[in-house]
Amino acid sequence: MNIPDISSGIGVLDKAAVILGALAAGPATLAGLVSATGLARPTAHRLATALERHRLVGRDLHGRFVLGPRLAELSAAAGEDLLLTAAGPVLTSLRDTTGESAQLYRRQGEVRICVAAAERTSGLRDIVPVGSTLPMKAGSAAQVLLAWEDPERYHHGLQGARFTATALSGVRRRGWAQSIGEREPGMASVSAPVRDPAHRVVAALTVTGPIQRLTRNPGARLAQAAIDAAERLTEAIRHR
Template sequence: MTNDTTPELKTSSGVGVLDKAAAILNRLESGPASLSQLVEATALARPTAHRLAVALVHHRLVSRDSQGRFALGPRIGELSSASGEDRLISAAGPILNNLRNVTGESSQVYRRQGDWRVCVASAERPIGLRDTIPVGTQLSMKAGSAAQILTAWEEHSRLLEGLRNARFTATMLAAVRRRGWAQSVGERERGTASVSAPVHGPTGKVIAAISISGPIERLTRQPGRLHAEVVCQAAAQLTDALRNAS
């Protein structure tokens, strides 16, 4: 008979089902696992491990990869991002201001919330034609360079879901992952262009996108050629700020 007592469960909270679910999540922290590997690592009975893992998939705390293995799900990253919201916003301010000053364009930080990307920090261009996106604005995850960034590093099943009816393609996202930045021209809104780069949290997961946006007349139809380097530098600075604050 398989013993449902694991090293993780010896410090019991008194709520058995939560302790067992935590044991599964603790195992997945080190990488994807098959059901057999979950059973071996947690010492849970196979039916118990399967029932809990499937329930965690339902709540998006766990996902399935292309090989059918269990892995940490996107909800984990969303909760992690939310817990670091204040650090992200406070660290973003001076970096966005500098990015705006260097490029002459409005700059923003976006974080994914469900099916939307939300502007959580911005620095507006003070004069002239600009792409105004106030903090709190919800935008589509189906178009725009920031949406490309927030989709490109998703786990496989959610990436496929993100591509459905999107203005960008799997080939485009593969290029985004390879070069480390994204651009869009008239993708979200006619006449506007943007460049975005990924911001990584302390664990290395992409938790936000930093962007500049403005009219095509200034950014041209190849905005990445003009501004990808400085946007990537800003993303690296924000990533370092979050890691140092953790």
């Protein structure tokens, strides 16, 4: 594919922008970057590794190039991330409605990152500080972030996971996930997907608390509240 005509007159920046644009579609090998950008292989490798040094590009467990965490940090700092802007009041409302802690997770390669949270102010709770990195192998948020993935990432994600393909089929059918002691003993959670205008899942909104309060069927109490809150965030993105 030819490089799009986005010339700024500074060639190296234009080519770096093309690489970042290609990675927005998902992880890519070096060969994949060359195919997607039209750049020469040495050029694509040199720029991708330079962007990696600045954390604008990262690597997944397969060594493929992915968008790096610095992009999310810059977006939030610039106030341009409408999802995070909208997340604060939605999470606070969800916490107040349910009486439990609420978090928002995004996937970054083989982990998920807590990008916003509203913690319960008292009593037993599951405190997940913003910026925390958690595995994609356990928890209702991990289920939501994996359930609608493309086949390759989906099947890879199931390897070593504490949930099964049958469980994820149920997540897709219901539109929400629950976990009981998957990530941390004694804790339960319910998550629902947040989607972008193209209907892709871009985040998981989660409500967490101790099993003694949420019971061993937390979805019965919290699923609708989580779905409603996730839909409000989806609408915030859709109407940007």
